Amino acid sequence: MVPFAGWDMPVEYSGLSQEHLAVRTRAGLFDVTHMGQVELAGKDAVAAVQWISSNDAARLKIGQAHYSGLTTPAGTFVDDMLVYRFGEDHFLLVINASNVEKDVAWIAEQTRRFDVAAVDTSARYALIALQGPLARQVMQRLSNVDLAAIKYYWFAHGEIAGVRGTLSRTGYTGEDGYEVFVPPQQAVRVWDAILDAGRDEDVIPAGLGARDTLRLEAAMRLYGNDIDDTTTVLDADLEWIIGWNKGEFLGRQALADQKARGVARRIVGFEMKDRAIARHGYPVIIDGAEAGRVTSGTQTPFLKKAIGMAYVPAARAVPGMEFDVEIRGRLARATIVPLPFYKRPRG
Amino acid sequence: MYPADCQYTKDHEWIKVTGDAGQVGITDYAQKQLGDVVYLDLPQVGRTLKVGESFGTVESVKAVSELYSPVAGVVKAVNSALAEKPERVNSDPHASWMIEVTLASPGDLDALMSAEQYSDLVK
Numbered sequence: 001m002v003p004f005a006g007w008d009m010p011v012e013y014s015g016l017s018q019e020h021l022a023v024r025t026r027a028g029l030f031d032v033t034h035m036g037q038v039e040l041a042g043k044d045a046v047a048a049v050q051w052i053s054s055n056d057a058a059r060l061k062i063g064q065a066h067y068s069g070l071t072t073p074a075g076t077f078v079d080d081m082l083v084y085r086f087g088e089d090h091f092l093l094v095i096n097a098s099n100v101e102k103d104v105a106w107i108a109e110q111t112r113r114f115d116v117a118a119v120d121t122s123a124r125y126a127l128i129a130l131q132g133p134l135a136r137q138v139m140q141r142l143s144n145v146d147l148a149a150i151k152y153y154w155f156a157h158g159e160i161a162g163v164r165g166t167l168s169r170t171g172y173t174g175e176d177g178y179e180v181f182v183p184p185q186q187a188v189r190v191w192d193a194i195l196d197a198g199r200d201e202d203v204i205p206a207g208l209g210a211r212d213t214l215r216l217e218a219a220m221r222l223y224g225n226d227i228d229d230t231t232t233v234l235d236a237d238l239e240w241i242i243g244w245n246k247g248e249f250l251g252r253q254a255l256a257d258q259k260a261r262g263v264a265r266r267i268v269g270f271e272m273k274d275r276a277i278a279r280h281g282y283p284v285i286i287d288g289a290e291a292g293r294v295t296s297g298t299q300t301p302f303l304k305k306a307i308g309m310a311y312v313p314a315a316r317a318v319p320g321m322e323f324d325v326e327i328r329g330r331l332a333r334a335t336i337v338p339l340p341f342y343k344r345p346r347g
Numbered sequence: 348m349y350p351a352d353c354q355y356t357k358d359h360e361w362i363k364v365t366g367d368a369g370q371v372g373i374t375d376y377a378q379k380q381l382g383d384v385v386y387l388d389l390p391q392v393g394r395t396l397k398v399g400e401s402f403g404t405v406e407s408v409k410a411v412s413e414l415y416s417p418v419a420g421v422v423k424a425v426n427s428a429l430a431e432k433p434e435r436v437n438s439d440p441h442a443s444w445m446i447e448v449t450l451a452s453p454g455d456l457d458a459l460m461s462a463e464q465y466s467d468l469v470k
Binding site for chain 1: 382383385386404406408409411
């Protein structure tokens, strides 16, 4: 167990690699209750979310979710988040555990001029994620909701293991799967029921360690590593979460200026050519000088390669180009590859 | 569990002494803490080591850790076959020697733990 944003979190249960492989080949169960929730409701809820979030929330139907940035006026990240549209004028934001206090204060400040209530509802939800190709068949045994009818990045309210909750077809692993919001008092019951239901499929619990290696294979950004309040949405190569056509929002002007000018640096994926793992914070060396930093890096249990993400000068952010990473005083060679590293087979 | 013919450090290395030299590896407890070992970075033959000096690194998916020499001496041999198959550190840690050190002063061994003492430490 390790302390994480005020929670005691298991890095691993049976072992990081086997948990990772379980998610890629069967299914793994994650307790991600530490994630924070903020709800915005009221007459101006759409306008308020549109102002604080980079993506275009007006395009969300009720029952739909999307990934977005909680952006600063500079177009950088206060946090990244999933935005759920619960109702016409009711949204739920899922934010990072380590940022809850900061985000809640930020959102309160930035939505002051709107007719909206923004409430930290983190304590109302436990969040349990079943991820992997067998997630649906296992979970369906416990729910009367037709899970196949929930499309990717949509959700439904209903029962899971006799507990009323919200079932969302989302995740942070690159696999198909579901995240379920249930009352904390019922969380253990739901957790145990899913493990029981998945006994024949050998569904196992998976910890923070596997969550990190899985999301990295899928090239999902991690706040604090790959993105933060010094990296813009464009630096992070996430232009698809910018709602250019929705009107004003925090950071719009800065991002539009940056797009017109061209980004100076961009995040890339890389594979190590030399036998070494480039980890978070290691310097990227190009032409003998530091040209950026590795933001995430690991040896992936599924692809069995040392991979990572790094910021490099935009002119060098081209697949096939190489750079060095300084690893404990030595240089190791890396090649830029397209992201994501892993894409699940779609059936 | 922990071989009685080895001696142990609090940093979870073992040393198995034969004559004037000892083979060094990491314990079963250490490999379990590390998880899947993917790289080993070992020194050159001939390097002089002090007690507790780092002689290389062992890297798992989770983390990179320093390897510390239990004794002072000179690196006599390096197990380069193990560096090619680092997963053996997980499957058979007490047979996976990493370096062999010619002891500069056998008295260094007196400061190390027996198998029994080490078992108590990690229990």
